[in-house]
Amino acid sequence: MSLLVVGSVAIDTLETPRGRAPDVLGGAATYFAVAASFFGPVRLVAVVGDDFPRAELDWFARRGIDLAGVEVRPGRSLRWTGRYHEDMNVRDTLSFEANVFEHFAPELPAAYRDSPFVFLANIAPALQARVLEQVRAPRLVGADTMNLWIETTRPELDALLRQVPLLMINDEEARLLSGERNMVRAARRILAMGPESVMIKRGEYGVLYFSGESVFVVPAYPLEEVFDPTGAGDTFAGGMIGHLAESGDRSEAGLRRAIVYGSVLASYMVEDFGGRRLRTLSRDDVERRYRQFVSLTEF
Amino acid sequence: MSLLVVGSVAIDTLETPRGRAPDVLGGAATYFAVAASFFGPVRLVAVVGDDFPRAELDWFARRGIDLAGVEVRPGRSLRWTGRYHEDMNVRDTLSFEANVFEHFAPELPAAYRDSPFVFLANIAPALQARVLEQVRAPRLVGADTMNLWIETTRPELDALLRQVPLLMINDEEARLLSGERNMVRAARRILAMGPESVMIKRGEYGVLYFSGESVFVVPAYPLEEVFDPTGAGDTFAGGMIGHLAESGDRSEAGLRRAIVYGSVLASYMVEDFGGRRLRTLSRDDVERRYRQFVSLTEF
Numbered sequence: 001m002s003l004l005v006v007g008s009v010a011i012d013t014l015e016t017p018r019g020r021a022p023d024v025l026g027g028a029a030t031y032f033a034v035a036a037s038f039f040g041p042v043r044l045v046a047v048v049g050d051d052f053p054r055a056e057l058d059w060f061a062r063r064g065i066d067l068a069g070v071e072v073r074p075g076r077s078l079r080w081t082g083r084y085h086e087d088m089n090v091r092d093t094l095s096f097e098a099n100v101f102e103h104f105a106p107e108l109p110a111a112y113r114d115s116p117f118v119f120l121a122n123i124a125p126a127l128q129a130r131v132l133e134q135v136r137a138p139r140l141v142g143a144d145t146m147n148l149w150i151e152t153t154r155p156e157l158d159a160l161l162r163q164v165p166l167l168m169i170n171d172e173e174a175r176l177l178s179g180e181r182n183m184v185r186a187a188r189r190i191l192a193m194g195p196e197s198v199m200i201k202r203g204e205y206g207v208l209y210f211s212g213e214s215v216f217v218v219p220a221y222p223l224e225e226v227f228d229p230t231g232a233g234d235t236f237a238g239g240m241i242g243h244l245a246e247s248g249d250r251s252e253a254g255l256r257r258a259i260v261y262g263s264v265l266a267s268y269m270v271e272d273f274g275g276r277r278l279r280t281l282s283r284d285d286v287e288r289r290y291r292q293f294v295s296l297t298e299f
Numbered sequence: 300m301s302l303l304v305v306g307s308v309a310i311d312t313l314e315t316p317r318g319r320a321p322d323v324l325g326g327a328a329t330y331f332a333v334a335a336s337f338f339g340p341v342r343l344v345a346v347v348g349d350d351f352p353r354a355e356l357d358w359f360a361r362r363g364i365d366l367a368g369v370e371v372r373p374g375r376s377l378r379w380t381g382r383y384h385e386d387m388n389v390r391d392t393l394s395f396e397a398n399v400f401e402h403f404a405p406e407l408p409a410a411y412r413d414s415p416f417v418f419l420a421n422i423a424p425a426l427q428a429r430v431l432e433q434v435r436a437p438r439l440v441g442a443d444t445m446n447l448w449i450e451t452t453r454p455e456l457d458a459l460l461r462q463v464p465l466l467m468i469n470d471e472e473a474r475l476l477s478g479e480r481n482m483v484r485a486a487r488r489i490l491a492m493g494p495e496s497v498m499i500k501r502g503e504y505g506v507l508y509f510s511g512e513s514v515f516v517v518p519a520y521p522l523e524e525v526f527d528p529t530g531a532g533d534t535f536a537g538g539m540i541g542h543l544a545e546s547g548d549r550s551e552a553g554l555r556r557a558i559v560y561g562s563v564l565a566s567y568m569v570e571d572f573g574g575r576r577l578r579t580l581s582r583d584d585v586e587r588r589y590r591q592f593v594s595l596t597e598f
Contacts, residue, residue: 256598299555
């Protein structure tokens with residue numbers, strides 16, 4: 001079933017303890033769309049500048065990512081330069097240029113308005129709400145947010161949370177949003193704000209999923225080498241919702257399997273800079289690591 | 300089957316963001332022994348002062364903890380006072396008095412020398428080695444250590460590691476011991492130092508178990524309230540090895556189940572100060588949370 005993602009597509013320059021990668025493909029919607037495209041077609045709504053490599057857009061198209069919603073504007077694309085510390089949970093933004101992204105006002109092509117699966121990647125809550133107004137009766141809407149919006153646009157974020165069934169954020173964001181350090185209590189508070197379910201991403205420690213009385217706890221796939229953690233959370237979201245869109249299975253068991261597929265995609269994502277590992281990854285690789293995940297965790 | 304633990308039995312004073320608890324039962328061997336006693340008899344080798352509450356020793360005995368190896372010496376017991384930060388992964392030692400523990404030189408009663416299961420709680424590696432010399436052909440020996448010994452008595456620790464099949468340490472200790480930040484590589488390096496298996500404890504994030512080519516990753520039971528994390532790691536070890544001693548099942552599946560039982564005990568441990576929760580805990584409670592653990596993690 002069709003899956004729509006709205007968010008940033010960028011050009012990143014990354015520095016990690018393992019090396020430096022200038023001008024690689026970045027942006028939350030990019031990571032989400034590429035991960036989801038392992039499971040089915042994806043509709044992408046984003047804006048890029050005229051500096052954005054044509055070859056990358058062509059690659060998106062070859063992966064089944066529909067570009068009818070990607071606007072190419074005169075000017076430079078969103079660009080971010082970040083540096084990771086030896087502890088890769090900590091990173092500094094060295095530069096951020098919004099460029100054409102500054103005036104991003106997502107407009108959905110008419111054909112996208114019936115998308116049953118929707119992911120609102122991390123953009124201003126008012127823009128996320130604007131997307132929601134344009135979709136008709138989606139089966140599942142997931143959204144991400146970040147500290148900036150929690151701190152600066154709380155009323156808009158609160159309004160959005162009342163409309164978003166699935167919130168996917170990291171543990172630091174969950175703490176800030178809820179005012180609770182403990183993740184179980186943070187999740188309970190967030191569920192009281194509107195979402196039916198909340199997924200808390202904990203990086204190398206995996207994810208916690210809370211939905212009503214149900215809780216699912218899953219560790220991350222243990223990796224020997226993390227080259228670049230950028231986009232792991234969005235890749236996780238893309239793998240998870242992409243798998244749900246493919247399977248159509250909204251049962252608890254189906255959701256849990258989708259979460260593990262998300263973890264598998266994220267584990268591949270961080271194995272090289274800017275998701276280069278995903279370029280050579282096959283569906284067989286995904287299935288193989290899913291089976292390894294089972295054997296690493298079953299008891 | 301008989302399980303022997305050698306280590307500290309102490310009187311602790313704890314301060315956490317949830318409150319203060321003066322003069323509660325503490326010490327690594329205490330936590331281990333109490334947790335293991337849910338699964339079968341335990342032999343305890345330790346030293347306490349004449350200030351140690353008789354009622355606590357009586358409680359040990361009622362739990363099936365054999366006290367033939369507990370020496371009561373004139374003087375005060377080991378005493379530790381610690382304060383936890385709002386982030387309970389961080390704590391300060393406010394005071395440490397070794398007292399009678401300063402000259403602890405473990406001597407095993409003759410009847411303990413055939414113990415098939417042995418746990419060397421965190422004491423100086425030379426003392427751990429002294430215990431190993433006194434046991435005959437144990438089926439499983441587990442050991443803990445700490446930063447102090449890694450930094451100050453490395454030759455003794457290295458010698459010990461060549462004799463210890465199962466090392467159980469936390470992630471910080473694993474980093475220090477291996478020089479590797481990444482846990483998969485840290486584990487590989489530690490296995491090259493001698494142990495057949497290494498269990499890396501990650502507090503609220505669960506544990507990683509590495510044995511040859513096999514890896515088991517298990518999250519911690521998500522708790523809404525952590526009152527006091529003191530002793531969670533030793534409680535985990537006691538639950539795990541206690542369960543192994545009960546089941547006798549050394550298969551991969553048996554080990555994994557034992558690890559989850561260890562996690563269950565640790566999750567109860569932190570629910571009150573100084574393990575008070577364990578005083579009212581029943582085996583049924585343990586089994587119930589084990590089943591909850593299955594439903595929280597299965598997919």
